[in-house]
Amino acid sequence: MKNAIASIVMGCAVALSATAYAAGDTSNTDMASSAQQGADANNSMSHGEVKKVDTAAGKLTIKHGPLVNLDMEAMTMVFKVKDPAMLSQLKVGDKIDFVAEEVNGALTVTKLQKQ
Structure with a gap:
């Protein structure tokens, strides 16, 4: 029984950390996109x-x-x-x-x- 509970807790922890990691990746992509748009504005004619x-x-x-x-x-x-x-x-x-x-x-x- 203890092994089953420990497995469930570990599974939830892994799922939660993967979700947090994916959310962090998305925000970094948005910032890179914003930086590119800023660079485009500086170089636009x-x-x-x-x-x-x-x-x-x-x-x-x-x-x-x-x-x-x-x-x-x-x-x-x-x-x-x-x-x-x-x-x-x-x-x-x-x-x-x-x-x-x-x-x-x-x-x-x-x-x-x-x-």
Whole structure:
């Protein structure tokens, strides 16, 4: 009788620990998924229209939609460009997709694609 009770108790303990382990695995997966979504948001492109190209200063004025990664609303503003060669392909009125990041305290376009 003691062996039967001990077996039942051990079986319950194993089942309970397996359930707790599985629940822990699920929460870790959710956190990894959230971290990936955060990374995707940082790398997602914003949309805009070129309003001014200043090749001498290495700057670009863009009328843009919300910049999710910088928590900014839509507006028109001036950005530095990471690579001045980006400016040679642009003219006023071009529609662009871009990524802007804060680099050394300055808002900088780090990726750029013409639409």
